[in-house]
Amino acid sequence: MNQKRNIKDLDFNELEGYILEKKLPKFRTQQIFEWIFKDVEDFGSMKNLPKNVIEQLEADFYIGRAKILRKQSSSVDGTRKYLFEMEDGNTVECVLMEYSYGKTACISTQIGCKMSCTFCASTMDGLVRHLSCGEMIEEVMAISRDIGDRISNIVLMGMGEPFDNYDEVMKFLKLVNSSKGLNIGQRHITISTSGIVPKIFEFADAQMQCNLAISLHAADNETRNVLMPVNKKYNIDKLIEACRYYVNKTNRRITYEYSLIKDINDDLEAAESLGKLLKGQLCHVNLIPMNSVEGKEFEKPGKEKVAKFKSVLDKYGIETTIRRELGTDIDAACGQLRRRDSEMVTV
Numbered sequence: 001m002n003q004k005r006n007i008k009d010l011d012f013n014e015l016e017g018y019i020l021e022k023k024l025p026k027f028r029t030q031q032i033f034e035w036i037f038k039d040v041e042d043f044g045s046m047k048n049l050p051k052n053v054i055e056q057l058e059a060d061f062y063i064g065r066a067k068i069l070r071k072q073s074s075s076v077d078g079t080r081k082y083l084f085e086m087e088d089g090n091t092v093e094c095v096l097m098e099y100s101y102g103k104t105a106c107i108s109t110q111i112g113c114k115m116s117c118t119f120c121a122s123t124m125d126g127l128v129r130h131l132s133c134g135e136m137i138e139e140v141m142a143i144s145r146d147i148g149d150r151i152s153n154i155v156l157m158g159m160g161e162p163f164d165n166y167d168e169v170m171k172f173l174k175l176v177n178s179s180k181g182l183n184i185g186q187r188h189i190t191i192s193t194s195g196i197v198p199k200i201f202e203f204a205d206a207q208m209q210c211n212l213a214i215s216l217h218a219a220d221n222e223t224r225n226v227l228m229p230v231n232k233k234y235n236i237d238k239l240i241e242a243c244r245y246y247v248n249k250t251n252r253r254i255t256y257e258y259s260l261i262k263d264i265n266d267d268l269e270a271a272e273s274l275g276k277l278l279k280g281q282l283c284h285v286n287l288i289p290m291n292s293v294e295g296k297e298f299e300k301p302g303k304e305k306v307a308k309f310k311s312v313l314d315k316y317g318i319e320t321t322i323r324r325e326l327g328t329d330i331d332a333a334c335g336q337l338r339r340r341d342s343e344m345v346t347v
């Protein structure tokens with residue numbers, strides 16, 4: 001039986017390969033590609049294609065469209081959280097954030113996650129499956145469709161570990177960036193990893209201009225082993241070595257994410273360790289006060305403690321920002337995305 005494929009899973013070359021295999025004129029590739037990114041719902045709407053091409057496409061493909069199952073808007077800052085249904089019935093969460101510089105889509109790269117970070121909601125049910133490139137494209141397009149506006153920035157900070165789904169994520173990044181695709185500049189895309197070291201090397205060699213963020217959360221192995229089991233495989237030394245390689249290779253600054261957890265990694269000693277670890281590196285530290293997750297006991301430190309932590313890093317000459325928390329009233333803040341969500345409004 002002919003298994004239909006999501007046409008959004010194909011990059012330009014793959015679609016061209018298909019067109020040539022079917023002995024259709026090469027220029028159809030460009031036309032079809034344009035229609036896909038114009039967000040048509042069906043092949044019949046591809047108005048400049050003859051009937052035989054439309055029928056051929058219909059026989060082999062479907063146009064994947066993430067359906068909004070639920071949507072929740074923050075009354076505080078306009079952040080929106082989406083629950084999308086994918087073709088196979090699995091659901092995925094995404095967040096839209098509005099900043100002065102544009103609209104940022106925070107998208108998921110996997111359904112669930114296997115990294116088991118102890119403070120994160122996305123990993124509580126383990127990994128269900130990877131998302132394909134086309135499904136990730138669909139997350140962005142579905143948000144854009146809903147808000148009736150262009151997405152200017154993408155952060156791969158939703159559910160999942162992007163480097164555990166490396167090939168599809170790379171394909172997605174290239175399609176997002178391509179002028180034939182979503183045409184979003186690489187510098188407007190941020191990929192965040194828990195620290196899968198071999199993939200950081202690979203990503204450095206790929207010479208992408210995207211921003212790389214590392215979820216560090218502790219500067220000593222003892223604490224990081226507990227918070228992030230990935231550290232037992234790739235400890236801090238190995239991680240920092242990979243990060244240095246990345247910076248040397250790309251000349252791009254790395255962002256270290258450090259979620260501050262009360263009484264766990266928020267004291268001055270921890271700040272000193274972090275300062276010593278990162279001193280002199282081309283980097284930026286983003287301090288994120290821990291967001292509470294139902295069923296987890298972690299709490300955020302008070303504002304003063306956060307400020308003190310920052311002042312230590314300042315002393316080491318490390319550029320540091322305290323992340324503004326968006327969407328906290330709808331559990332859309334970092335690490336709170338979780339598949340089963342009954343609180344959201346059904347649309």
Ligand code: SAH
Pocket residue numbers: 115117119120121156157158159160161162192193194195213214215216257259288289290291292293334335336
């Ligand atoms: N797997 C990738 C992408 C997740 S991005 C990664 O680990 O980087 C989401 C960011 O939010 C990560 O830095 C993650 O460690 C952090 N995070 C997870 N749960 C959180 C929580 N409850 N509060 C604050 N930050 C959290």
